[in-house]
Amino acid sequence: MRVLYYDCFSGISGDMNLGALLDVGVEEAYLRQELSKLSLDSAFELVIQKASKMGISGTKVTVKLTPQWHVSPHHHEHRTFKSIEAIINNSTLSPSIKERSLKMFWMVALAEGKIHGKEPQNVGFHEVGAVDSIVDIVGAAICLEALHVKKIMASKIELGGGFVQCAHGTLPVPAPATLEILHNVPVTLGRVPFETTTPTGAAIIKANVDMYEKMPSLTIEKIGYGIGHKEFDIPNVLRVFLGEVEEKVAFSEEVVLETNIDDMSPEILSYVQEKLFEAGAKDVYTTAITTKKNRLGVKLSVLVGQEKEAEAMEIIFAETSSIGLRRSLVQKVMLEREMQRVLTPYGEISVKCVFAHEKMLKYKAEYEECKQAALNHNVPILKIYESVTVAMKERQDDSKI
Structure with a gap:
């Protein structure tokens, strides 16, 4: 690399x-x-x-x-x-x-x-x-x-x-x-x-x-x-x-914060998720569970860097009914990624490209930009994704010349 x-x-x-x-x-x-x-x-x-x-x-x-x-x-x-x-x-x-x-x-x-x-x-x-x-x-x-x-x-x-x-x-x-x-x-x-x-x-x-x-x-x-x-x-x-430098699989140590919630509106949890992402959480998700007395609830899980952990805890305690958290250290493995932009008939679109050993493994067009392009040109969003695929294939073919 x-x-x-x-x-x-x-x-x-x-x-x-x-x-x-x-x-x-x-x-x-x-x-x-x-x-x-x-x-x-x-x-x-x-x-x-x-x-x-x-x-x-x-x-x-x-x-x-x-x-x-x-x-x-x-x-x-x-x-x-x-x-x-x-x-x-x-x-x-x-x-x-x-x-x-x-x-x-x-x-x-x-x-x-x-x-x-x-x-x-x-x-x-x-x-x-x-x-x-x-x-x-x-x-x-x-x-x-x-x-x-x-x-x-x-x-x-x-x-x-x-x-x-x-x-x-x-x-x-x-x-x-x-x-x-x-x-x-x-x-x-x-x-x-x-x-x-x-x-x-x-x-x-x-x-x-x-x-x-x-x-x-x-x-x-x-x-x-x-x-x-x-x-x-x-x-x-x-x-x-x-x-x-020799390219190696990257390990990073992150924190997972979890809490079980069975007495809150899902709408509020959606708001909490947004605040956690804004605060720097790497991932926020919920899992359907059954809690004590057979109540239906969710498990809120937050993946966050240790430098943002305290801020994430503060949001969870302030914005949810939780009074306690489970905390665990995990090792996260990440492939190298970079953002590229490709020109399509519907304008430039950002594409997240993922690499291993300097070889591109996969890519994914940014949804929000595809959505906006589809609305601007009044075409199905699938056409936007297809145009990105064509543009990426042409770029890869040109690089082999």
Whole structure:
């Protein structure tokens, strides 16, 4: 299985990430071509050059604002997440690049919104900073899609220490937004008395990394170094590895919560199921049973990760008549899956594809999108499913050529 590993011993920023991904093999011309689809060419110049830091050679990326942009009377305006979303969605970038880009920007907006007490959609990004962020984040999405990796992994993220000057004054490192974004991500602190991970770098990691661990066992094909702009006592570089790992069946330990209920309306249980799914439950289902005194009832079963267990318990106790739960640890086996989109005569449809040993075993079209397409085109929903099957077969046949 092809993987990308981030070694963030000196943190990560948007420009270091672009440098590392270019250094590991993404074509500079391809990155420039894709970024041009944003129609922001007049706002910035992308400077890419070979550089070194403390004897380590790599690629250094600088996003320079054009002189016209600096002197523009509007350069102090703020762009909101909504306006940045419109720039990305109105571009001719691929749907997968748009989706990956917006996921990263949304994480920054969520963090900034929580810190400043604003709705994420209305968070203001300073105009100059917004251009940097758009290039860094969309560039990250372009490069990650170009590498075609099945999994992205990372070490602990070094955040640095000390204080940093920003638009809101002098703040401690890590910056509040960086900390908020990296909630539940393993980090290290204080390796140097400077900021090593920026909010943009944090969003790139949080939105794209599948798992965090020390250097995994892999066959390394390429190594890339993204050269930073700061001077530390350690090399200010981001190191990435591109390689292959042996694909194994994935086991994860989950929790099953169960309770028997024989004195509630099924309608209320339906509401409870929805709340549990919204809270992050992996599966929620009921089984018809007979309880004491031969009463008809149901067994409510909830499969949930241990990090969401307390929240699931709280919902069950608050929303049902249950006064006790059974709890058991289970091992869940999951095949690798990814979402793909195929073009049909009725529009693009998302398809969940399931793999084992990098071979597709099965796929299933997303019901809600098929339903909407059937309603929009006034055709039987079976025709939508059939068109997905034809599109998937054509894609598989093309891949064999």
